[in-house]
Amino acid sequence: MRSIKKRYSAILLLLAIGLTACGGGNTNNASTNEANNTPKTSASETKEASSTEPVTIRVSYWAGTQLTIDAHDNVVKLFEAAYPNIKVQSEYATGADYTDKILVQAASKDLADVVRVDYSQIKNYVSKGLLQPLDEYVADKTIDLEGINPLHTDVGKVDDKLYGVNIGNNALVLFYDPDKLKEAGVEAPAASGYTWEQYEQDLQTVKDKLGIYGDTHFGQSQYEIWLRQHDAKLYNDAQDGLGYEDDGLFTEFFETQLRLQKKELLTPVAVESEIKALEDGPFPKGNSAYGGWGYWSGSHSAVVEKQLNKVVGFSLFPGPGKGAYIKPSFFHGISSNSKHPKEAAQFIEFYTNNIEAAKSLDGYFGFPYNPKVLAGVESEFTDTQKRVRAYLDLVESQGSPIDPPAPAAGSEVSTSFKNIASEIFYEKLTPAEGAKRFRQEANKALKK
Amino acid sequence: MNATSQKRGGNLWLSAAVWGFAIVMIYPLLWLLSSSLKHTTEVYSQAHKLIPAHFYWENYVSGFKGFAGHSFFLFFQNSLYVTIFSVVGTVIASTMAAYAFARIRFPGSAFWFACMMLTLMLPSEVLIIPQYMLFNKLNWINTFWPLIVPSFAGGAFFIFLLVQFMRGIPVELDESARIDGCGRFLFFAKIMLPLIVPAIVTTAVFKFIWTWDDYFAPLLYLNSAEMATVSLAIKSMADPTMETNWGALFAMSVLSLVPVVAVFIAFQRYIVEGISTTGLKG
Amino acid sequence: MKRTSKQWLRNPDMYAGYAFIFPWLLGLFVFSLFPIFFSLYLSFTDYDILSAPQWIGFENFKEMFTDDPRFVKSVKVTLLYVAVAVPLRLCFALAIAALLNMKIKGARALRSLYYLPTLMGGSVAVIVMWGQLFGLNGAFNSFMRSIFGIEISISWITDPSTALGSLIVLSVWQFGSAMLIFLAGLKQIPASLLEAALVDGASAAYRFRRITLPLLSPVIFFNLVMGIIGGFKVFSEGMILTGGGPHDQTLFYVIYLYENSFRFLHMGYGSAMAWVLLLAVSILTALVFRSSSLWVHYESKGEREA
Known part of the structure; x- marks a missing residue:
């Protein structure tokens, strides 16, 4: 019987240590929260330096097949060629794994610069302060949304601010x-x-x-x-x-x-x-x-x-x-802990609006909606894609x-x-x- | 005469039953092999057929190609690297700790043993987030360190396993060794270790297989494609909501089993033939 | 036999003991202590992972025991699973290990074959394969149809009435690890003892019961304890094959814990569940440890059963 008592006094002791450690846990969180708020102010500082200094941005996306990873990788290569000072480090996972990974990273304020967020989650992410508004990048045309029917982009707005750029349409x-x-x-x-x-x-x-x-x-x-x-x-x-x-x-x-x-x-x-x-x-x-x-x-x-x-x-x-x-298939957002929001925005712009990128993606993550992009890739549509487009037009007119x-x-x-x-x-x-x-x-x- | 033939007959039945059951046991492996040779559109539509209509070896080529410009050759290297170091670390630290718990009466031993058992009981799911925070603070994300370094602290499961085996070794051995002037460290290295080879090899084989198969830790801690381990890479080939090259996926699953099976076959004889040949009482 | 602290310091065993457990102890302090206590702290909070935890005292525990039917369901499912699967797997593993330990032709090959399912773990192939075996048109149903002429239109893994049973079968089928540990244990039994008994004319059953079982008891004890702990923590099999469904028929405790933590973003609640489990399993394990002095035979007299 003695050994049981011994074991349980051990557990009690562990519990006691745990309770004292709680205070520590609390302050810990407070400090990470502050850290979370700082990037917003430092964003403007990094902006000027961005065009020349070599920068690495992290991009996390949803993918679970050779096909999708290779398509994404192609876009990254094109982007890196167009912006020689920016290196892209891509991270990917699929399904529940993607959600788990993003959550764990979010808890440690370690989200990638560019995060792929589903429509169902964007509101929650924004309300928890995980994403930063993109309006200034839209205003200065880093992300060029001109000529696009606002129907396709307004879905990424929360409280009148844009937090997510639609990757492509789906129905x-x-x-x-x-x-x-x-x-x-x-x-x-x-x-x-x-x-x-x-x-x-x-x-x-x-x-x-x-x-x-x-x-x-x-x-x-x-x-x-x-x-x-x-x-x-x-x-x-x-x-x-x-x-x-x-x-x-x-x-x-x-x-x-x-x-x-x-x-x-x-x-x-x-x-x-x-x-x-x-x-x-x-x-x-x-x-x-x-x-x-x-x-x-x-x-x-x-x-x-x-x-x-x-x-x-x-x-x-x-x-x-x-x-x-x-439905927007996914959004691209910029995490609030990003130190390179400008470069992240440049990547989003490239992914959304570059015609070569669109060709490489082949409508895989949703259908392009920018008229300029559509005009550029139209000639290469497969028959399936033509049917998808006709269907999306039907949904748009009736839905x-x-x-x-x-x-x-x-x-x-x-x-x-x-x-x-x-x-x-x-x-x-x-x-x-x-x-x-x-x-x-x-x-x-x-x-x- | 009669008794022995009866016995032989019994053994025959037993052998037949044991072998028959073995076929049931390996059915999944046969199915996996066959699927790895089917065209990807046949994997599900012809799932019930164990022999593919055509042998589609291209699956192995297209699978091995990998993705993002990295072939499975690299993923195998990564896996081997992580696995071998984890095994070495686990074996060293676990045997040491087990020896202390099994054979040395030191103050606090019961307390620490209880702590160790408790760490086994807490579901690891609730430790994921703080562990990630910790490794993030250490700047270990996207390195192999989070997968390797903790192994050098041993594993509670293995320590407990080894403790149980060491306690099966007669304690008189310790005493006679002590009379011979053999110190603790020498006794551990020269007498205890050789005696529990089966348990040590069991530990190594289990750790190898579990590390090799684990994909969740690599998923969390390894970000770039060139860091991926085999299990993570295979996981990155299947998406039930997207077009998946199932044939290639199963082909790589077969390949990923090769090292595991090889390790098991190579080392199993040490598990089951360790001590009986050494002869304890001799 | 109370010692004073001075005597402790002079005790050479203390230094030896701590030297041997040092790597493990260091690992415990560096890698485990913070996560463990952090999760304990979280169990008293409302924590949605994305924002800072809010202290709510015992609310999580209160909700668990008074206002959460799915929690109750998960406890029932898990208890049933542990009560059936753990002893079954243990007996099965021991029986097969004893068989393979006999002088059967090709024992080595058989060992590998029997261990293969365990090697394959929880890969995608295993999921699909179980569908092939126990699906609507699976091997089992076809077998029943062709041999006994019985038409069965049950999808064993996904049907509400048979899902849990199928998962139990699966877990028994993956007995390889326990079997291997038994085999290693069996080989540690000195052949001379069994031979001596054989000379004395003892029957096989008698030898097994009186010599093999007692000498194997430390290993049986290990497999029993780990079986219980592992049984309560069962997760992957259910997650991969049924995801807890259909309608919660296979909602294992840890699946519900995971669902709360990572799908519903109630990480505080999930942590509270983890600590309730720890408490329950540690009490059960302590009882098993207590019972060990009655049936576990050690060659060495360590401290544990004192």
Whole structure:
């Protein structure tokens, strides 16, 4: 018994040391916070010296394939050739790894000079003081946004200041397989006025004629489109609660899905749960006629067409076109701990507006929106890219502006949504119960 | 006569079962090999086929090419560098500490042992941020130091493992050694170390494999492409939300297994044949 | 037997002891102490990683135990996993190690084959491969169909009712490390002892129970303790294969901890969870250590079980 006591007195001692160390931890943080504020003043000092002195800037970006890394690397080489005094050190990671890495760096005030930030996070990053405003670089044309429809750049504004430069445009798309529709005698979805009833009917026809599944189940991104079709939003303006009062919206969305599931018009949840990669879904494998899984027009179109080895059709989701929206694929921002914001801005300008860079990127991270760049690269568009462009034009003409970025608690809300959707599809929960629970869980997370 | 043949029959069944089960165990490896030879569009659409339609050796070429102008040759070098130093550090520090905990009665021994066990119990996820802050303060980001230097403090898992093995060595040995005038350090180096070779090799093999496979620490601490280790580089080839060259990815996964398997096969006999040949009681 | 501090100083073992643990101790102070206490501090704060932590006292702990159904769920899932997977893996590893220790043809090759799954760790290949084995059209379901004519349309890893069970099977399947440690331990048992028993006419079962098991007990103890600690900290398998889903059926404690810390940006809450886990596991481990004097047989009498 004595040894246990000994061990626990040891633990207690450790705890005691820990508590005294807390004071230290606190002051530590205060000092790093101050350090965080200084770059803003030193920014103006470094600016004059920037053009001659050799400078290394760090650029972190989202990438997880040889293809993307090489495309980015090409742009860096072109940039370094154009600005011989600037060296670029690139860092990359993908998916959750990227988020983890950025968070860890942010906690140590060690973010790269140029950071790639997703639309869903920009507001949170800005409110925590991690990014610096870019307006002065736009004003002095270091970043030249002239001639660009403000629709494409205003999305990077928080409280009327620009914090992120849109890398390229993207939109959710409902793919369809023209051959399969033709075989089933189903008409391709109309550019406008394609209704949910028509969609359901078409899925049924496809199943009756070809004996294959119509589509996959819909999730949160399609639900948000559905809400937008009903002039509602997922979050309210204050972002401390859901943005719609009528739980009937939730119930109807999932009742439709359940009905399709029961008629076996959708691939079984079990099949969908086994999808491991973009190339692995029922649509790219040729097992369903429609691909509404949550594909983005940008990088996904080429993959799907390559996998199916055919031209696919692009359609808006069923329902009123106003549900559709254009999303910036990513933003480039400059971290507030950057010591070389001017050079960082020069890199952003090059990445966004240089025609050779755009050619090298090939629309991979989203579609270019600067008319000058578009004019420069147009001649080299692949057929897929031409279809993507036509689709983005359709979204722009029929859709409505994107909803404000999600609040910090957004990922908690998404987890709740995902879990509830799963329980509904496994029929452990009715849509009405799900609606109630989602409201309760989401509001709790948002109020925190 | 009857008894022995019965026994032989039993052994036959046993052998068959053990070998049959072994096939189940290596199924994933066979699958990995086969996927590394499939065209990238076939990896998922033909996933159930163990023998590819065509042998697509190009995967190995396009994978080995790497990215950002750095081939896998460099990544292998980086991995070897990090792994070898980590193994050396871990083995030295762990055997030393284990010897103290197992054999020396010194004040505070129980306290420090308890501390060591506690460090094993805290989920490392909550240590990521302060650890990064620390290495950032030391200016060690984008160097191999954060991956190597902590190994020279040993590892709690290995220290505990070695303690357990050392405590299996009869204590009379210490006493007779002491009578012979053998000091602690000499006893440690000349008698204890040879006796626990299996445990030391186990430590080295585990540390090698775990360091080789680890991608999270390299992900956090290594920024530039030319610093990437093999596991990090492979991770940089797969993005479930983008177009991925799966064939090349699996090809490089196969290659990355080669050193690990080689080390295991080369050293396993030391694990299982160490002491029984030396003969303790002799 | 109380010693005074002076006697301590004169004790040569003290210098030897600290000399031998010096590298480890230095590492503890330089690399671990700050992160550990920082996380302890964070557990009493509201910390979103991006801005400075705010002291909130015991709020995190209060929320955990009174107002967080997912926390409760994660505790249940993890306890179930530990209770089933840890003993199963231990027995399996010991059985295989004992088998491979026998004079079977090609034992060396077999050892490598059995260790291979462990070598492959948690790579992408393993995820896809498990899909191939236990997916809807996987090898297992096809096997059942062709041999027994049973139609199964369950995706074992992703179905809510079977997901946790599948993860347990996976963890048992990766028994290689424990097996290797057992093998090393078995080889340390002097062959002369077993031969002597054989001469005395003892049966194989008797020899295993009366000679092998007691002599192997320090290593069994090690694998048990590490199995328990590792079991409570289980993360990668679940994260890679199920991500905690479907709807939290495999929400292991550390997955939820990670989700809170890095996805929801409640790092303070995550840290609090880590310390609750540490407390629980250390109590359990202390009990196992206590029990060791009853069943662990040491050749040397160290201090630990005193």
